[in-house]
Amino acid sequence: MPAIEILGLEKTYSVGFWRKHTKRALHPLHLTVEDGEIFGFLGPNGAGKTTTLKLLMGLVFPTAGSARILDHEWTDPVVKAQIGFLPEQPYFYDHLTAHELLEYYGQLSGVPAKQRKVRVDEVLHQVGLRDVRGVQLRKFSKGMLQRVGIGQAILHNPKLVFFDEPMSGLDPMGRREVRDLMEELKHKGKTVFFSTHILSDAEALCDRVAIVHKGELRGIGAIEDLTSSVQGKVEMVWQGSLVPASIKALGAEIHVSGDRVRAIIDENQQDAVIDILRRERQRLIAVIPVRTSLETYFVEKLRRSETTAGRTA
Amino acid sequence: MKGRIAYIASNTFREAVRDRVLYNLIAFALLLSGAAILVGQISIEIEKLVVINLGLTAVSLFGVVIAIFIGIGLVSKEIEKRTLYTVLSRPVRRWEFIVGKFFGLAGTLVVNTFFMAVGVFGALFYVSHKFVRADALILVALYFIILEFLIICSLSLLFSSFSSPLLSAVFAFSLFVIGSFAEDLRNFAGMAHGISRWLATGAAYLVPNFSAFNVISSIAHEQPVASQLVVQNTLYALFYATMALSGAVLIFERRDLK
Amino acid sequence: MKQRRTISIVAGTCLILSLAAASVVLHHADKVRPQATLDEVLFLNSPKVIKRASLGYDGLVACIYWTRAVQYFGSRHQTYAASYNLLAPLLEITTHLDPKLVVAYEFGSSFLASKPPHGAGQPERAIELMEYGIQNNAGNWKLYYDLGFVYYMELKDYKKAADAFERGSHVPNAHPFLKVLAAQMAQHAGEYQTARMMWSATYQTSQDHQIRENAVEHLRALRVDEDVEHLQEAVTRYRERTGHLPASMAELAAAEGLHGIPTDPDGHPYKLTPEGRIEVRVPDDFPFATNGLPPGYQPQPKFHEHF
Numbered sequence: 001m002p003a004i005e006i007l008g009l010e011k012t013y014s015v016g017f018w019r020k021h022t023k024r025a026l027h028p029l030h031l032t033v034e035d036g037e038i039f040g041f042l043g044p045n046g047a048g049k050t051t052t053l054k055l056l057m058g059l060v061f062p063t064a065g066s067a068r069i070l071d072h073e074w075t076d077p078v079v080k081a082q083i084g085f086l087p088e089q090p091y092f093y094d095h096l097t098a099h100e101l102l103e104y105y106g107q108l109s110g111v112p113a114k115q116r117k118v119r120v121d122e123v124l125h126q127v128g129l130r131d132v133r134g135v136q137l138r139k140f141s142k143g144m145l146q147r148v149g150i151g152q153a154i155l156h157n158p159k160l161v162f163f164d165e166p167m168s169g170l171d172p173m174g175r176r177e178v179r180d181l182m183e184e185l186k187h188k189g190k191t192v193f194f195s196t197h198i199l200s201d202a203e204a205l206c207d208r209v210a211i212v213h214k215g216e217l218r219g220i221g222a223i224e225d226l227t228s229s230v231q232g233k234v235e236m237v238w239q240g241s242l243v244p245a246s247i248k249a250l251g252a253e254i255h256v257s258g259d260r261v262r263a264i265i266d267e268n269q270q271d272a273v274i275d276i277l278r279r280e281r282q283r284l285i286a287v288i289p290v291r292t293s294l295e296t297y298f299v300e301k302l303r304r305s306e307t308t309a310g311r312t313a
Numbered sequence: 314m315k316g317r318i319a320y321i322a323s324n325t326f327r328e329a330v331r332d333r334v335l336y337n338l339i340a341f342a343l344l345l346s347g348a349a350i351l352v353g354q355i356s357i358e359i360e361k362l363v364v365i366n367l368g369l370t371a372v373s374l375f376g377v378v379i380a381i382f383i384g385i386g387l388v389s390k391e392i393e394k395r396t397l398y399t400v401l402s403r404p405v406r407r408w409e410f411i412v413g414k415f416f417g418l419a420g421t422l423v424v425n426t427f428f429m430a431v432g433v434f435g436a437l438f439y440v441s442h443k444f445v446r447a448d449a450l451i452l453v454a455l456y457f458i459i460l461e462f463l464i465i466c467s468l469s470l471l472f473s474s475f476s477s478p479l480l481s482a483v484f485a486f487s488l489f490v491i492g493s494f495a496e497d498l499r500n501f502a503g504m505a506h507g508i509s510r511w512l513a514t515g516a517a518y519l520v521p522n523f524s525a526f527n528v529i530s531s532i533a534h535e536q537p538v539a540s541q542l543v544v545q546n547t548l549y550a551l552f553y554a555t556m557a558l559s560g561a562v563l564i565f566e567r568r569d570l571k
Numbered sequence: 572m573k574q575r576r577t578i579s580i581v582a583g584t585c586l587i588l589s590l591a592a593a594s595v596v597l598h599h600a601d602k603v604r605p606q607a608t609l610d611e612v613l614f615l616n617s618p619k620v621i622k623r624a625s626l627g628y629d630g631l632v633a634c635i636y637w638t639r640a641v642q643y644f645g646s647r648h649q650t651y652a653a654s655y656n657l658l659a660p661l662l663e664i665t666t667h668l669d670p671k672l673v674v675a676y677e678f679g680s681s682f683l684a685s686k687p688p689h690g691a692g693q694p695e696r697a698i699e700l701m702e703y704g705i706q707n708n709a710g711n712w713k714l715y716y717d718l719g720f721v722y723y724m725e726l727k728d729y730k731k732a733a734d735a736f737e738r739g740s741h742v743p744n745a746h747p748f749l750k751v752l753a754a755q756m757a758q759h760a761g762e763y764q765t766a767r768m769m770w771s772a773t774y775q776t777s778q779d780h781q782i783r784e785n786a787v788e789h790l791r792a793l794r795v796d797e798d799v800e801h802l803q804e805a806v807t808r809y810r811e812r813t814g815h816l817p818a819s820m821a822e823l824a825a826a827e828g829l830h831g832i833p834t835d836p837d838g839h840p841y842k843l844t845p846e847g848r849i850e851v852r853v854p855d856d857f858p859f860a861t862n863g864l865p866p867g868y869q870p871q872p873k874f875h876e877h878f
Contacts, residue, residue: 077404090396104324559582
């Protein structure tokens with residue numbers, strides 16, 4: 001039984017004063033997330049990730065299509081008791097304490113009163129907010145609010161959690177903790193569906209990812225499979241100021257500064273460049289993989305597919 | 314269902330109380346005690362009249378301002394701050410949210426009115442040193458004021474369910490003003506002819522009618538209030554609030570929370 | 572999805588039913604407490620206080636009070652009320668809020684001065700109102716006319732009436748008839764003629780349909796009064812000549828050399844009672860007539876369509 005089955009959900013917003021113009025936020029989306037996996041939903045800002053999550057949460061209504069969550073119609077209230085949701089950049093009732101807030105959410109999720117107390121303490125401990133009892137949320141930093149957000153999403157021990165940009169606003173330490181938490185959830189047999197625009201987060205965690213851009217699904221699968229189709233870049237640094245013509249011919253981007261040459265080339269030409277440098281007796285200092293953010297990665301991928309299309313035409 | 318509505322209501326109440334309702338009580342207390350002491354020194358004849366008029370008018374105006382300014386933020390603020398997302402992704406129906414919010418706000422206003430009423434009676438005792446039977450009429454006026462609040466609450470929720478806070482405030486406040494002159498509006502309608510008369514009469518029945526709720530000045534003169542009026546006002550407030558709430562639910566059920 | 576539809580249907584039904592119920596309650600409440608809004612005039616009757624309380628929106632509030640005054644008079648008039656206690660305060664508040672609202676003064680001169688059931692029977696307050704109006708609208712000759720009208724019609728004070736008309740005739744662009752009226756007041760001859768002239772002038776110079784209708788009623792009554800007076804004289808002449816009363820209107824008409832039987836403004840022939848009195852067929856149609864009514868006649872409430 002898949003945890004989530006998205007069957008052609010699509011969303012078109014009417015915009016403008018008279019609602020005459022339409023803006024397509026999401027093209028028909030088909031997607032299946034298996035039970036017990038960590039699934040990354042990748043795409044640059046404005047790609048339709050949040051729209052998809054809102055559709056699944058029943059916060060916006062689809063123009064067409066449907067979905068099944070945990071083997072129920074997605075709008076079924078039964079589903080809601082078994083899922084947790086962390087919105088993007090969460091913000092909560094200013095005048096409550098974290099403890100009161102979680103208590104309230106526990107009530108709404110139907111957690112029995114006896115378990116609620118225990119569970120709230122447990123979760124606050126889990127997200128590292130044990131020591132802020134009695135402090136109202138308006139005094140919380142962005143990172144602390146993010147932790148509260150994660151806490152409320154896992155409070156009622158849901159089978160499936162949706163995190164929208166869970167790492168945003170967190171320091172490196174916090175990111176690490178969130179990663180650990182997601183892995184822990186997976187260990188407990190939960191399914192995690194999270195969106196991000198940061199490739200490395202997905203790489204480190206996900207079993208599978210889906211990539212969306214401009215409201216359309218551009219790829220789905222294990223992260224290595226996807227990135228193999230589009231080559232990454234490496235930066236190669238050698239001593240001296242000589243740039244062999246054969247390297248230039250490979251289309252490298254070259255910067256010379258002092259007695260260092262830095263060349264940025266496609267990953268698959270790395271061996272060829274090493275061979276050339278060896279032949280030319282240049283001293284290679286470093287080979288550094290260039291980590292691109294998902295956004296630049298995409299721009300690159302799109303630029304390439306467009307130029308290819310241009311050439312064939 | 315009942316439980317969830319109650320939880321939402323009590324959370325709304327708690328938010329409102331911690332937010333700014335208390336400041337209003339302080340302002341009210343200062344105003345009333347200041348006025349009571351002042352009139353106590355100036356006039357002997359009409360001091361009671363002034364305290365009742367001033368006190369009840371202040372209760373009503375403070376309450377209306379609170380009802381509108383908290384009411385309009387109830388839904389739109391939750392959307393803006395995205396707190397609504399974490400509520401509606403739980404087993405909470407949208408209508409339960411609206412109804413819960415309404416009761417929370419209504420509760421806030423009732424409690425607030427209670428404290429202000431204590432203030433009014435206190436000031437009254439200060440100027441007249443005793444209570445008489447006719448003072449019980451003030452309770453009727455307070456009851457009507459609360460009924461009025463219920464209507465305003467439901468209207469601000471209605472506007473809040475589809476409009477921005479600023480526009481909602483403008484709408485709700487204009488309806489409060491129009492509602493205070495609803496009887497005159499119907500007089501205007503009566504003087505029109507043809508289609509405009511029908512339209513004006515329709516509009517006059519659609520806007521809230523607060524003229525029957527304002528008994529402050531007659532109570533200050535110790536005029537009794539017909540028991541029939543109490544029943545009718547109660548029914549009217551209940552029906553009107555139900556109407557506005559149903560409208561809010563209808564709109565909110567369909568709304569995309571962008 | 573199905574649940575959403577159910578909720579929508581329930582909410583929609585609730586909305587319609589409760590709106591209907593609210594309207595019914597409201598309608599009901601109106602019957603129970605007629606004039607409830609006006610009660611506040613009893614408590615808050617200082618024009619100055621109301622002007623302060625209107626927070627600078629006195630034009631709008633004046634319109635509201637003007638409407639209330641008209642409504643108040645209209646609904647009281649429908650039932651031929653014996654008193655119009657709130658009319659004067661309502662008009663005073665209205666004109667204090669907006670001293671340029673000339674129609675309010677006109678209304679006052681027509682309905683504040685005349686006796687119940689046709690008006691409040693408070694000519695002194697009418698005069699006060701008119702003087703206040705003249706103070707604030709010195710360039711409007713109509714107000715002098717209205718003032719003279721009250722003196723003439725209600726108080727029969729021909730000297731003061733003449734004075735008012737005289738003052739008005741000096742206003743630039745004043746209607747020439749003010750001079751004529753001033754002269755006629757001095758002679759105070761030809762009662763019917765003067766009255767007819769004044770009511771016609773009121774009819775012609777007013778825009779308010781209630782005031783105009785009132786003028787029409789008075790003009791009709793004047794004709795009846797005059798006709799009946801003439802016919803009654805004819806009956807006397809007939810009796811002096813023949814020693815007995817005429818047997819019918821036809822006999823009287825023949826003796827007077829009239830063509831056909833004389834009719835009232837509605838076209839109904841006048842009738843002759845066995846006692847030799849001339850009467851109108853339908854006294855209710857002439858609420859202001861003083862002649863031609865059955866002995867001990869009391870006007871019946873009638874409902875005006877224009878409210």
